[in-house]
Amino acid sequence: MNKQVTLESLEDTKNLGIELAEKIQQRKNKEAFIVFLVGDLGTGKTTLVKEIIHALGSNDQVKSPTFTIIEPYELALETIYHMDLYRINDSSELESIGLEEYLNEPNAIIFIEWPENSFGYLKKFNMKISLQHLSKNERKCSIELNP
Template identity: 40%
Template sequence: MATVSTIVQGEPAMLELGELVGIRCQQQQLVIFLNGDLGMGKTTLCRGILRAFGHKGPVKSPTYTLVEPYNFDSSIVYHFDLYRLGDPEELEYMGIRDYFDEDNTLCLLEWPEKGGQFLPKADIAINITLTPGGRIVELVGYSKAGDKLVKQLQ
């Protein structure tokens, strides 16, 4: 289980970290859990990851739709926000498992703890906590692919 931790100060630095992560996620099938309180920068980090894939437009948190797909030439990134999920079983009704079975997909999940048993295990967990003057961002690999990616960021 590889782990790397860094202090990020400000939105531009969070975007830059997201881009670094996104570059290493190319051409892989990964599940990334984003953990942190409201306002910690989870969506900003997702925006940076999507920039690495070539996305130029705005990135909104899919709080009400639960998932926002981003289609690229050779992959799809699914951005989930489960904050307003009433019951984890709702994920089963929306066919959540299908999102994780596609090749070359990156699934970014904000508030994964609300998904319970209906979510697969994470390849990487990104934990964001507040520190004076910024955020502590910890990346933890939970699979072979996740460990490899986290080690590349050290």
């Protein structure tokens, strides 16, 4: 699935979150499902992740992991990890947070904002979501799904 959509409202973002959650739930294996989120500050990465996490069945309040780096959310059969690598300064920080263990956790769903700050550590993804400002209230969202 390669898709581009324009998001003009929170309702658009919620609907896309539901659609993407359905795609994530259709995964065929039990390996971690890795979602990269790419875009400038304020493009709505965390807002979209929040909508996907709620569509996956979590009732938790989803918050930005900018300062905590990782926020976990427990579901009945899997764990969701929402990561933000914006403040990562070198690869040793990735080791200290145990990134490798998260990536190898069966049944995990891992959302990673700012994957470009992984110092080449992150190379593969199952889904990549790119967001960019079109105007004050519009964002272009490009979705790439790897089989």
